[in-house]
Amino acid sequence: MNNTDKKRLLRDMLFSRRFEEHCYVGYVERKIGGFLHLYPGQEACAHGVMAAAKPGFDYVITGYRDHVHAMLSGADPKAVMAELYAKETGTCKGRGGSMHIFDVEHRFMGGYALVGGPFPLAAGMAKAIKLKGGEEIAICFLGDAANNQGSFHEALNMASVWKLPVLYVCENNLYGIGTRIDRSTAVLDQYKRVAGYNIPSEQVDGQDIEIVYKAAQKAVDHVRSGTGPYFLELMTYRYRGHSMSDSNTYRSKDEEKEWIERDPINILRERLIKAKVLTMAEFKAMDKEILDEIDNEIVPFAEQSPEPDVAELEKYLFAENDPWVTGGAQGEAS
Amino acid sequence: MAEIRFWEAIRRAHDEEMANDPLVIAMGEDIGVAGGTYKATQGLYDKYGPERIIDTPISENGYTGLGIGASFLGVRPIIEIMSVNFAWLALDQIANSAVKVRYMSGGQLTAPVVIRSPGGTAHQLGAQHSARMEKVFMGIAGLRVVTPSTPRQAYGMLKSAVRCNDPVFIYEHELMYNMKGEVPDAEFFHPLVGSEVAREGKDVTLFGYNISVHWCLEAAKLLADKHGINCEVVDLYCLSPLDRAGIKKSVSKTHRAIIVEEAEPAVGVGAEVMAIINEECFFELDAAPKRVSAVNIPIPYNHALEKATIPHAKDVVKAVRAMMGK
Numbered sequence: 180m181n182n183t184d185k186k187r188l189l190r191d192m193l194f195s196r197r198f199e200e201h202c203y204v205g206y207v208e209r210k211i212g213g214f215l216h217l218y219p220g221q222e223a224c225a226h227g228v229m230a231a232a233k234p235g236f237d238y239v240i241t242g243y244r245d246h247v248h249a250m251l252s253g254a255d256p257k258a259v260m261a262e263l264y265a266k267e268t269g270t271c272k273g274r275g276g277s278m279h280i281f282d283v284e285h286r287f288m289g290g291y292a293l294v295g296g297p298f299p300l301a302a303g304m305a306k307a308i309k310l311k312g313g314e315e316i317a318i319c320f321l322g323d324a325a326n327n328q329g330s331f332h333e334a335l336n337m338a339s340v341w342k343l344p345v346l347y348v349c350e351n352n353l354y355g356i357g358t359r360i361d362r363s364t365a366v367l368d369q370y371k372r373v374a375g376y377n378i379p380s381e382q383v384d385g386q387d388i389e390i391v392y393k394a395a396q397k398a399v400d401h402v403r404s405g406t407g408p409y410f411l412e413l414m415t416y417r418y419r420g421h422s423m424s425d426s427n428t429y430r431s432k433d434e435e436k437e438w439i440e441r442d443p444i445n446i447l448r449e450r451l452i453k454a455k456v457l458t459m460a461e462f463k464a465m466d467k468e469i470l471d472e473i474d475n476e477i478v479p480f481a482e483q484s485p486e487p488d489v490a491e492l493e494k495y496l497f498a499e500n501d502p503w504v505t506g507g508a509q510g511e512a513s
Numbered sequence: 514m515a516e517i518r519f520w521e522a523i524r525r526a527h528d529e530e531m532a533n534d535p536l537v538i539a540m541g542e543d544i545g546v547a548g549g550t551y552k553a554t555q556g557l558y559d560k561y562g563p564e565r566i567i568d569t570p571i572s573e574n575g576y577t578g579l580g581i582g583a584s585f586l587g588v589r590p591i592i593e594i595m596s597v598n599f600a601w602l603a604l605d606q607i608a609n610s611a612v613k614v615r616y617m618s619g620g621q622l623t624a625p626v627v628i629r630s631p632g633g634t635a636h637q638l639g640a641q642h643s644a645r646m647e648k649v650f651m652g653i654a655g656l657r658v659v660t661p662s663t664p665r666q667a668y669g670m671l672k673s674a675v676r677c678n679d680p681v682f683i684y685e686h687e688l689m690y691n692m693k694g695e696v697p698d699a700e701f702f703h704p705l706v707g708s709e710v711a712r713e714g715k716d717v718t719l720f721g722y723n724i725s726v727h728w729c730l731e732a733a734k735l736l737a738d739k740h741g742i743n744c745e746v747v748d749l750y751c752l753s754p755l756d757r758a759g760i761k762k763s764v765s766k767t768h769r770a771i772i773v774e775e776a777e778p779a780v781g782v783g784a785e786v787m788a789i790i791n792e793e794c795f796f797e798l799d800a801a802p803k804r805v806s807a808v809n810i811p812i813p814y815n816h817a818l819e820k821a822t823i824p825h826a827k828d829v830v831k832a833v834r835a836m837m838g839k
Contacts, residue, residue, distance in 0.1 A: 238586070272619030281618035288585055289618060293609050299575045300610060303582020310536065310564060310588060317582075330605075333575025340570070495620040496655050498678035504657070506673055506704040 180230075180392060182456045188230060188388055189447045189457070190465050192222040195247045196444060197469050198256060201478060202246070202263060202277075206423050210482070211263045213276045214292075216244040220418040223443035224350045225251055225320060227391025228411070231399045232318055232346075238286045238304045240297045241320040243278035244417075245290025248320055253285030256473075257480040266484035273487040274495060286315075295328025297321060298347070302334045305343035305408075316402045317345040323369050323412075324355025335376045335408070342407035346398050347373075349412045350385065356421045357429045370412040378410050385413030386441045389450075514697055520690040522664035523553040523629075526671035527591060529700060531561055534589060537675055540567040540580055541593030550595055551631065551690045577603035577628065581611045581680075584626045589675050597632030597684065598644040611680040612655030627674040628682045633724060633775055634823050635687040640811035643819075645776035647722075650682045651753045651785065658753035659705050660684040662726040664694035666750055669703025677705060684752070686724045706751050708759035714745035717769035717833055720760070720786055722749040725773040725824070732829035740830075742837050752782060760786060761793040768799040771832050775823055778806035805832050 180188075199218050205211040218225075221244075229239075229251040241248045246259055254270055262269025263277050270280050281289040288304065291297050301319035308315050325331060326349065338345050349369045353360050366372050370380035379401065383394040391413055398409045416438035420427035451457035497504075517525070530537045543550055545558040545568040558566040569576040573594055580590035594600045600607075611624040634643045650658045657679050661667035667685070674681035711726055712733050721729040726748045733744035747763050749755065764770050770790055772783035783804035790802055807823045 240582075270619070271617060271621070274619045275617040279617040281614075281621050283618065283621040289614065289622065291610070293605060296578070296606070296610055299578025299606065300582035300585070302575075303579040303584070303588075304586055305582075306579060307536075307583040307586035307588045310538070310583070311586070330574055330578060333570070333572035334579065336570060337572065337575060337579055341567075495616045495618075497657075498615070498623060501678050503673045503676040503702065504679070504705050506669070507676065507702040 180389065182451070182454075185447065185451060186457060188226055189444065189451060190469070192226050192388065192444050192447070193466060194469050195222050195226070195250070197466070197473055198250070198477070199246065201473050203419070205263065205478070211277065212265065213278070214243070215277050215423045216421065217419045218244055218247045218417070220438065220442070221350055221352060221385065221415045222247065223388035223391050224348070224385045224413045224415050227388040228318065228320070228348050228395040230392050231395035232316070235285045237315050238288055238308070238317045239320070240288045240301050240304070240317070241290055242294055242297065242322060242325065243290055243292045244322075245278065245280050249280040249282055249287045249290070252282060252287035254280065254282035254287055257477050260477045260481040261484050264481040264484070265486065266481060267487045268480070268484040294321065294325040295330035298325070298328070298330045298334035299337070301345050301347070302338040302343050305338065305345035306341065308344055314403065316399065318348060319345060320348045320350060322355070323349055323351040323353070323360055324363065326369055326372060327355070327364060335373055335378060335410070338408040339376045339378050342405070344402050344405060345408045346402045347408065347410045349410065350415055351412055352415050352417045354421065354430070357425060359429070368412070370410060373410040378408050380410035380412065382412040382414065385415035386443045387446050388443055389447070514695045516693050516695050517664055518690065519664045519667055519692045519694070520552045522668035522696050523671055524555055524557070525696070526668045527554055527557060528560070530672060530675045531557065531565065536587055537589045537591065538565045538567060538583070539591045539593065540569050540576055542569055542571055542595045544568060544593050549593070553593060553629070573599045573602035574606050578606035578610060580626050581606055581624045584624045585614070585622055589625055589627070591627045591629065591671070591675060594628060594630040596642055597630040597646045598641050600628070600630050600646060603628070604649070607656065607680070607682070608653050612653055616655060623678050624680050625678050626680050627671065628680070629671070629685060630683070631685040631687045631690070633686040633688060634812050634819060637814055637816055637819060639814045643812035645807070647684050647752055648776060648781045650684070651782070655680070656753060657681045657705050658684065659751050660723040661750060662723055662748050664692065665696045666703055668696050669701050670705065670750070672700070673702040673705050676702070681705060684723060689724060706754065706756065708756040709748040709750060710745065710763070711748045712744065712746040714743040715767055716743045717771060717836060718745045718747055718763040718767045719829065719833070720747050720749055720770060720772045722752060722782060723775070725775055728824065728826045728829055729773050731826035732833065735826070735830055736833055740834060740839060742833060742839070744833060749782070749786070755785060755789060757789050757793055760789050764790055764794050765797045768797055769836055770798075770802040771805060771829065771836065772802065773805045773824060773829050774807070776807055777809040778804050779809060781806065800836050803832055803836060805829055
């Protein structure tokens, strides 16, 4: 990774941070409804892994904290914001919402609210890739708490038995909703759990994007080589509560402070400034540019877009005009 | 036209669809090397290999989810869940993933999976192997639910289901795999919607599906021979969406309806058909519709108790005679 790459990663992470901060504002202003789970604090995880993967080529799937993962796959931030604003121009035409962003054209295969849901879905996409003989890999991003679902064990076992090209990325932010990992989980180091399925794994610092990138390169190479799945655990922290309805009373201020001191954007920014690759003035200009784009392009697009048409309420339930439903061209009439 | 067994019809559909499209795969417990509990994939492991005839671990929610994920990329999995009782475990992936991705993605993604599973009361299999879960699947928006009563339907429906772009659940019956019936030699595709008049009649309509179609036909014959009552039997082979037009047409003709189901009455097929009759043709009725259903208990092991739990042709005869007053 050269300095230009690093500056780009810094800008991208800052963009994600500012995008999510606007979501907070939109939610407070009641322009965004439902449940909203924000990503600040964890940026180095998705950004670092996706920098090592092939966005738009590899298939990505995740849980409900999905805006950033969708945009990293190639989803248009305007369409993501419009989805949050429940508009027809949203990624899912206002039918999905924050937890269910999909952009299939860019191979972002969705955000799922059932935390264990994507484990087998990702293995299935990997099975399809293998069957078709493709070079793609499936990448599944989930949190540490999802590993307590049965689907984690069922899917990782199958992925290993059948040597499927799937990378499981565990963003370990130490909390499952409001319950700290040591109060819910017998084995704190998540990467150790997959030894039971004979899957190679590693645990690294999820706050330093250069470390994440390096570990992800190794992981992606392993999976793409066709030797089977890999499990990468990234130690991280979310700054806000689990969702907007979370009062965040279960964590100490000291703990939060400790993690904010290891902010992924600050770590990279300071490193680049120290290396004289970046100046603080440049960083501030970068930030202003991002805020301008969000305030003047992304948010107005979402605000001014039309709502879905209620007359199309039942659209998208079934495939339209599928001939096989009535028995196809050769079908016999009953 | 050859007379073949139910399992042979399903096996033939698998074979033809797998030969037709390299992305059609089958997966389930013991379906490969062991040949399938009900022989639905017998011999296909040797023909198509382990990448396409997949013996899964006993992880129903996991392998169902895996099949759904594969279908996102154009693979057409036929998933066999060995007993419908185990399908409870796969409900999360069916109800939360397969049927919702199209809607919540605004039409971008679809999960064209076929899930086949046998249920029903067989021979003293006990409460955890005798479930009738069709009512549960019928209640899931976005899922097509069909249930064959003949080898011909079993063959043609599986073929259509594999090619259909929606998730399809096929409810089979443990006791029916050895039943024989005629299946055309030429390839054909059976509709996944509608209903079929299995016997024409004018006095009362008996609505059945899956195994209860056969109880209805047996009762109809006896009622015609011994009591001069002429029953129409309608096979509701599609449980979701139910054939409103077909139900209305038959009730408008006979003006009487009895729904025969192997399942418990609560929130079931009978209740739903009655609601449709009320909505579509209430003023055509000459008598209040009735249900012939199972007793609302887990299926007991003891043979006599098991027999007393589910309905039989004689119960249908009794219900018809009471309705007709003869």
